[in-house]
Amino acid sequence: MATILILGAGISGHVAASHLRRKLSKEHQVVVVSPNSNYQWIPSNIWVGIGRMKSKEILFPLAPLYKKKGIDFKQAKAISFFPEGDKNETKPYVLAEYVAGENKGQQEKVIYDYLINATGPKLNFEATAGLIPGQNKTYSVCTYTHANHAWEGLNALIQEMKNGKKAKILIGTGHAKATCQGAAFEYILNVEQELRRHKVRDRAEITWISNEYQLGDFGMDGMLLSYGSNIMKSSEMVEMVFEDRDIKWILGAGVNKIEDGKTHYETLEGEQKTETYDFAMLIPSFSGHGFKAFDKNNNEITDKLFKGFMLVDADYTPKPYEEWTAQDWPETYQNPSYKNIFAPGIAFAPPHSISKPRKSKSGTEIFPSPPRTGMPSGITAKLVADTIIDTIKKGKNLQEHKGSMANMGAACIASAGYGTFSGSGISITTFPIVPDYKKYPDTHGRKLGKTFGEIGLAGHWLKLTLHYVFMYKAKMKPFWWLLPE
Amino acid sequence: MTQRISKNKRFWMMNPVWQFFKYLWLSLKGMLIVAGGHGSTRSKDYQKSH
Ligand SMILES: Cc1cc2nc3c(=O)[nH]c(=O)nc-3n(C[C@H](O)[C@H](O)[C@H](O)COP(=O)(O)OP(=O)(O)OC[C@H]3O[C@@H](n4cnc5c(N)ncnc54)[C@H](O)[C@@H]3O)c2cc1C
Numbered sequence: 001m002a003t004i005l006i007l008g009a010g011i012s013g014h015v016a017a018s019h020l021r022r023k024l025s026k027e028h029q030v031v032v033v034s035p036n037s038n039y040q041w042i043p044s045n046i047w048v049g050i051g052r053m054k055s056k057e058i059l060f061p062l063a064p065l066y067k068k069k070g071i072d073f074k075q076a077k078a079i080s081f082f083p084e085g086d087k088n089e090t091k092p093y094v095l096a097e098y099v100a101g102e103n104k105g106q107q108e109k110v111i112y113d114y115l116i117n118a119t120g121p122k123l124n125f126e127a128t129a130g131l132i133p134g135q136n137k138t139y140s141v142c143t144y145t146h147a148n149h150a151w152e153g154l155n156a157l158i159q160e161m162k163n164g165k166k167a168k169i170l171i172g173t174g175h176a177k178a179t180c181q182g183a184a185f186e187y188i189l190n191v192e193q194e195l196r197r198h199k200v201r202d203r204a205e206i207t208w209i210s211n212e213y214q215l216g217d218f219g220m221d222g223m224l225l226s227y228g229s230n231i232m233k234s235s236e237m238v239e240m241v242f243e244d245r246d247i248k249w250i251l252g253a254g255v256n257k258i259e260d261g262k263t264h265y266e267t268l269e270g271e272q273k274t275e276t277y278d279f280a281m282l283i284p285s286f287s288g289h290g291f292k293a294f295d296k297n298n299n300e301i302t303d304k305l306f307k308g309f310m311l312v313d314a315d316y317t318p319k320p321y322e323e324w325t326a327q328d329w330p331e332t333y334q335n336p337s338y339k340n341i342f343a344p345g346i347a348f349a350p351p352h353s354i355s356k357p358r359k360s361k362s363g364t365e366i367f368p369s370p371p372r373t374g375m376p377s378g379i380t381a382k383l384v385a386d387t388i389i390d391t392i393k394k395g396k397n398l399q400e401h402k403g404s405m406a407n408m409g410a411a412c413i414a415s416a417g418y419g420t421f422s423g424s425g426i427s428i429t430t431f432p433i434v435p436d437y438k439k440y441p442d443t444h445g446r447k448l449g450k451t452f453g454e455i456g457l458a459g460h461w462l463k464l465t466l467h468y469v470f471m472y473k474a475k476m477k478p479f480w481w482l483l484p485e
Numbered sequence: 486m487t488q489r490i491s492k493n494k495r496f497w498m499m500n501p502v503w504q505f506f507k508y509l510w511l512s513l514k515g516m517l518i519v520a521g522g523h524g525s526t527r528s529k530d531y532q533k534s535h
Pocket residue numbers: 007008009010011012013033034035036042043044045046076077078079118119120121141142143180183289344345346347372373374375377412413414
């Protein structure tokens with residue numbers, strides 16, 4: 001009998017738990033430890049943040065589903081890792097603390113044979129002074145609670161604008177090394193469309209602020225894509241959309257401080273600048289959770305497991321941008337020191353960024369960190385689950401399941417406005433996610449036919465379809481496993 | 486504001502009938518790219534194939 005412990009019940013943790021439970025017999029235990037009682041489909045938070053979806057439509061409670069399916073759920077947060085056990089406990093375990101219920105505050109050693117760390121990112125608001133969701137007129141849409149606050153703030157502003165107020169809206173990244181530009185991009189386009197729907201667009205100045213060097217970088221070093229019969233750079237496509245919708249932009253901006261209605265940022269030229277606003281949605285930097293790890297003699301071994309995020313089979317040797325290769329990216333998501341530990345989704349430490357690193361004249365690094373979107377998070381979680389299933393069933397670590405983000409495609413549907421017939425979406429598919437400049441030297445590291453963009457109503461329908469399909473799948477309704485990640 | 490998307494282009498972008506076919510095409514193409522699989526980049530065969 002094996003116990004598989006999964007930390008986190010986001011996209012990757014939940015995908016791993018559901019596949020493990022389906023494919024392993026009941027003699028094996030699947031345990032999920034996660035502090036949030038709900039599963040949330042994070043991509044639809046964009047629509048919660050503009051008041052077009054209620055947060056209850058994008059979430060459901062995990063405990064009843066897990067009980068029904070035979071998954072053991074502990075509403076707790078992992079604190080520290082003991083991959084060799086300790087003096088009293090021979091088996092490896094994770095020390096977790098309950099965050100709700102009658103056990104709240106109590107700690108427990110949760111023992112495992114296999115561990116999947118799917119704790120995603122820590123939303124590191126503290127890294128930017130004054131960036132606090134719901135304060136200083138800044139908001140976030142990274143969780144459903146944040147998105148609810150964002151809509152309250154935006155709605156209040158829209159009402160003031162209906163009474164004649166002119167407003168400045170700032171949306172983008174709230175830290176010099178933030179990632180997830182795609183989410184901010186969706187939000188700015190959705191906000192712009194909502195202002196038009198409320199007939200106050202002419203009273204708003206909307207500005208994109210980002211640590212990207214060029215528009216459309218998205219933390220992926222930009223893209224060269226097919227657009228109809230043209231070949232276009234993602235920077236050109238985003239510029240076209242922004243100009244068409246009268247959205248201004250500030251690039252290469254490392255936001256470092258927020259005051260009430262005022263953001264301070266450093267430019268790549270090393271200048272310190274400010275921008276005022278009446279409403280801002282700024283994505284914070286993402287960091288690891290600061291977990292610590294100990295060996296059986298209680299000596300700290302955090303650096304065997306973590307480098308901010310969790311160490312996996314990537315090549316972490318520091319090297320200049322020009323020497324980065326596709327092969328640096330991990331394939332099994334297995335920790336090199338402890339083969340029974342895995343980290344899919346955002347929880348693994350990337351070998352380096354995907355975008356070209358840049359420093360300001362005063363030495364501040366200003367460029368996007370690498371994004372790991374929902375699709376690769378789901379795919380890597382499934383392949384890790386399959387490795388564990390095969391290892392349990394066939395008795396050895398086969399490592400047959402491999403999936404590098406440099407040999408994996410992704411479809412990103414960026415919502416550009418909500419509405420059955422007035423909505424819009426920018427559908428971008430990329431192959432591979434991490435560019436392979438050696439394999440595709442003439443097309444900016446990607447395969448052109450598989451890297452394409454489309455703008456229009458169909459994108460909105462597709463994004464809405466994905467919402468319903470993935471909620472169905474996450475609820476493990478009949479034949480859920482037939483739906484791809 | 487600079488008009489960067491022509492009226493004609495915008496018409497097709499928002500035409501529900503045309504977009505319905507786009508929707509089917511995009512769903513299929515997206516599925517093929519994703520279902521097209523994923524794998525290692527470290528094998529000799531993969532690295533030789535460029
Ligand atoms: C607003 C927004 C819109 C997005 N839109 C898209 C999109 O359109 N398409 C797309 O592909 N991607 C999108 N993404 C990205 C996508 O949401 C992420 O890639 C995905 O959620 C990552 O999955 P994950 O499981 O690795 O992390 P998460 O989903 O963040 O899950 C982490 C889990 O770990 C839990 N956890 C945290 N700390 C602990 C702890 N100490 N112990 C145990 N558990 C812990 C959390 O509660 C959570 O359940 C969007 C992201 C945002 C913020």
